[in-house]
Every structure is written in structure tokens, then in C-alpha cells.
Amino acid sequence: MLLLCPLMMQAQTTVKPVSGDGITTLLQRYRLNTPANVREFKRINKGKFTADGGLILGRSYKLPQTGSSNREEDEEQESRKTRKSERMSNREPLFGKRYEKINRVSDELEGACFYLVSGHGGPDPGAIGYIGKHELHEDEYAYDIILRLARNLRQRGAKVHIIIQDAKDGIRNDHYLNNSERETCMGSRIPLNQVARLQQRCDKINQLYRKDRSSYKRAVFVHVDSRGRSNQVDVFFYHALGSKTGKRLAENIRKTFEQKYDKHQPNRGFSGTVSARELYVLRKATPASVFLELGNIQNKKDQQRLIIPSNRQALADWICKGIVRDYKNR
Structure with a gap:
């Protein structure tokens, strides 16, 4: 697995999940766990998931690129929109x-x-x-x-x-x-x-x-x-x-x-x-x-x-x- 500092990652790279990883936890490790990055991760790795949408141990996955400032702004805006619903989904x-x-x-x-x-x-x-x-x-x-x-x-x-x-x-x-x-x-x-x-x-x-x-x-x-x-x-x-x-x-x-x-x-x-x-x-x-x-x-x-x-x-x-x-x- 190629390990990179999340803050310095500029080019697209690939990583392999460890036991217990899901998409969310994998992206959290690289500070990429925004809704937009989750969608992008699924798009660029289409066909590499289990029937339930899980990750497969031993398989390499591409990480979303840290795009332009406009993209970051779009992601932050979307993150703000979903923040309330996410908080609610984390409560019962x-x-x-x-x-x-x-x-x-x-x-x-x-x-x-x-x-x-x-x-x-x-x-x-x-x-x-x-x-x-x-x-x-x-x-x-x-x-x-x-x-x-x-x-x-x-x-x-x-x-x-x-x-x-x-x-x-x-x-x-x-x-x-x-x-x-x-x-x-x-x-x-x-x-x-x-x-x-x-x-x-x-x-x-x-x-x-x-x-x-x-x-x-x-x-x-x-x-x-x-x-x-x-x-x-x-x-x-x-x-x-x-x-x-x-x-x-x-x-x-x-x-x-x-x-x-x-x-x-x-x-x-x-x-x-x-x-x-x-x-x-x-x-x-x-x-x-x-x-x-x-x-x-x-x-x-x-x-x-x-x-x-x-x-x-x-x-x-x-x-x-x-x-x-x-x-x-x-």
C-alpha cells in the first residue's frame, strides 16, 4: 500500500483497505470523507466492490484527487447542507x-x-x-x-x-x-x-x-x-x-x-x-x-x-x- 501524507497528496494514488475498512473509514484515513469524495470514490472504482457495496481486501482502490479550490468549495457547501441530516442520522x-x-x-x-x-x-x-x-x-x-x-x-x-x-x-x-x-x-x-x-x-x-x-x-x-x-x-x-x-x-x-x-x-x-x-x-x-x-x-x-x-x-x-x-x- 502506498502511504502518503493526506495534506501533501496532489496526484491520484491507490491504496488497499485493511480488515474492518468500509468506504467511509478508508476515506477518513486520508481526510477525504466528504459526500462528494464518497461519490467520486465509487465512480472511479466502479466494479471493484462486493454485492453489498463493501471493499475487498487485497484489491487496490483509487483515491479521489484533491481538486481545485472550486471543487473544495462545492464539497464544503454540500457538506454543510447534509450536516444536519447526518447529525440526525447519528441519533436515535x-x-x-x-x-x-x-x-x-x-x-x-x-x-x-x-x-x-x-x-x-x-x-x-x-x-x-x-x-x-x-x-x-x-x-x-x-x-x-x-x-x-x-x-x-x-x-x-x-x-x-x-x-x-x-x-x-x-x-x-x-x-x-x-x-x-x-x-x-x-x-x-x-x-x-x-x-x-x-x-x-x-x-x-x-x-x-x-x-x-x-x-x-x-x-x-x-x-x-x-x-x-x-x-x-x-x-x-x-x-x-x-x-x-x-x-x-x-x-x-x-x-x-x-x-x-x-x-x-x-x-x-x-x-x-x-x-x-x-x-x-x-x-x-x-x-x-x-x-x-x-x-x-x-x-x-x-x-x-x-x-x-x-x-x-x-x-x-x-x-x-x-x-x-x-x-x-x-
């Missing part, structure tokens, strides 16, 4: 005031699109566990994990649709999450009838799926399993019957969890499994999907996985790492 009010600003950490999910669904919501709290006088509602904890996962994915360049939403909650760092029925399906009231409720979220996913242009589109459903109080439950990963891409996604997330358990809890072991299930949302949602059961909300040990904020963040982090693994190995 659903995350809450503390977390709404999204700082890009990489482009490793650039070109990917996700539909994230927390279980239950609205009039249906899902499974309920108890710690003393506190009720643990499945929908609240699943929603908090989904928000954390959504933020992780956005930070890595992905497009993310949060299907079940609460305009007030945001990401919460409390042990005991307040319960409410404010959740909507992207603004629409959630029905009480179970089939209608599930069909509503599948309809929304499928509607968005038809509009999104990404070649990598995945849905992630997060629930908290409720079984007998004495039965401790690990994380379980489900995919639609016959879905090879859904199974691969589930397996990649499971592998990540297993590695994390081996590192952080070597004596505990990990018994989470991947299997096909005839779940309504897995049958009705168009994109390849994974359905996650994140423990047993009625088991004391698994409750710690849910009520401690750092544990909820760890769950989101591990799911994200599994998704990144799947995207890179697609």
Missing part, C-alpha cells in the same frame, strides 16, 4: 437522552439491515418473574436488550428497524424496570389477541423488507423463557424449519456465546442449543430470522442475567458479535 431518540447519540466505531456491518423485535409488549407483558416485591416483566427486559443490540449494530454501520417501540423508556440502567403498556408496533397500537399481535409485527417487517435494498437482511426476535422455577435455562437459539441462512445465523450467535462463557465462566459450561421451531413469527416473517430465548425469568440465577444492566449489555454485545461473525462469513 428511542435510546433515551443518555444514549441517543451514536458514535460509529466501525463499518463492519455496512450494507446489512436488521429488523429487531422484543417479545410481547403493549397489553401483553409476557412471562413474569418475582424478586421480593418486584415484578420482572419479560417485555421490559427484552426491550432493553433489543435497544442495546440496536445501538451496537448502528455503531457498526448497519441499518436497523426497531419494530416494537416505547417512546419514553430508552436504554435503562436500573435493576428493576418499570412496567407499562406504552409499547407500540412502530406507532401502531398492539392488539391483545395473540395471533393479531404476532401478525402485526410480521406485516411490518415484511413491508420494510420489500423496500430495503440490502442483500443481507435479518430479523432478530428476543424473548425471556419462563419455565418451572427450579429449572435453570441457558440461552436457546431457534430458526425456521428449512431456513439455511437462519440456521447459520443462529449457529454463529451460539458459537459466540459459547466462547464468551468459556472465557468468563469456565466452570459453568454452556448448554444452549440451536434448533428449528414452528413458531408463528419464524414462519410468517420474510427475512431469515433467529429467535432467542435469553434465560428463565423465574429462575434466581438467570434473573441476575436480566436485572443487572451490565449483564443485559453483555447479552447485547454477544449477540452483536455473533451477527458480525455471520455477516463476515456470508
Whole structure:
């Protein structure tokens, strides 16, 4: 790779990307990350990208030339016009005031699109566990994990649709999450009838799926399993019957969890499994999907996985790492 000082670069040159590079991060390295330069980069390197518009390791790419002062002025003018919209695209009010600003950490999910669904919501709290006088509602904890996962994915360049939403909650760092029925399906009231409720979220996913242009589109459903109080439950990963891409996604997330358990809890072991299930949302949602059961909300040990904020963040982090693994190995 030819390395040049960005400020001294006058003639067009070529560079090779390193692992994790997207167009934005590559151009940032040479202080060329303006909208006009991104378009010029795509133009002069036409035919050298992956199907998703990503960079190919080992391939040489031409950098845009630092043109005339008029061109620089044009770029600055365009940059000013788009600055406000870019700031807005880097914020998500659903995350809450503390977390709404999204700082890009990489482009490793650039070109990917996700539909994230927390279980239950609205009039249906899902499974309920108890710690003393506190009720643990499945929908609240699943929603908090989904928000954390959504933020992780956005930070890595992905497009993310949060299907079940609460305009007030945001990401919460409390042990005991307040319960409410404010959740909507992207603004629409959630029905009480179970089939209608599930069909509503599948309809929304499928509607968005038809509009999104990404070649990598995945849905992630997060629930908290409720079984007998004495039965401790690990994380379980489900995919639609016959879905090879859904199974691969589930397996990649499971592998990540297993590695994390081996590192952080070597004596505990990990018994989470991947299997096909005839779940309504897995049958009705168009994109390849994974359905996650994140423990047993009625088991004391698994409750710690849910009520401690750092544990909820760890769950989101591990799911994200599994998704990144799947995207890179697609």
C-alpha cells in the first residue's frame, strides 16, 4: 500500500483497505470523507466492490484527487447542507437522552439491515418473574436488550428497524424496570389477541423488507423463557424449519456465546442449543430470522442475567458479535 501524507497528496494514488475498512473509514484515513469524495470514490472504482457495496481486501482502490479550490468549495457547501441530516442520522431518540447519540466505531456491518423485535409488549407483558416485591416483566427486559443490540449494530454501520417501540423508556440502567403498556408496533397500537399481535409485527417487517435494498437482511426476535422455577435455562437459539441462512445465523450467535462463557465462566459450561421451531413469527416473517430465548425469568440465577444492566449489555454485545461473525462469513 502506498502511504502518503493526506495534506501533501496532489496526484491520484491507490491504496488497499485493511480488515474492518468500509468506504467511509478508508476515506477518513486520508481526510477525504466528504459526500462528494464518497461519490467520486465509487465512480472511479466502479466494479471493484462486493454485492453489498463493501471493499475487498487485497484489491487496490483509487483515491479521489484533491481538486481545485472550486471543487473544495462545492464539497464544503454540500457538506454543510447534509450536516444536519447526518447529525440526525447519528441519533436515535428511542435510546433515551443518555444514549441517543451514536458514535460509529466501525463499518463492519455496512450494507446489512436488521429488523429487531422484543417479545410481547403493549397489553401483553409476557412471562413474569418475582424478586421480593418486584415484578420482572419479560417485555421490559427484552426491550432493553433489543435497544442495546440496536445501538451496537448502528455503531457498526448497519441499518436497523426497531419494530416494537416505547417512546419514553430508552436504554435503562436500573435493576428493576418499570412496567407499562406504552409499547407500540412502530406507532401502531398492539392488539391483545395473540395471533393479531404476532401478525402485526410480521406485516411490518415484511413491508420494510420489500423496500430495503440490502442483500443481507435479518430479523432478530428476543424473548425471556419462563419455565418451572427450579429449572435453570441457558440461552436457546431457534430458526425456521428449512431456513439455511437462519440456521447459520443462529449457529454463529451460539458459537459466540459459547466462547464468551468459556472465557468468563469456565466452570459453568454452556448448554444452549440451536434448533428449528414452528413458531408463528419464524414462519410468517420474510427475512431469515433467529429467535432467542435469553434465560428463565423465574429462575434466581438467570434473573441476575436480566436485572443487572451490565449483564443485559453483555447479552447485547454477544449477540452483536455473533451477527458480525455471520455477516463476515456470508
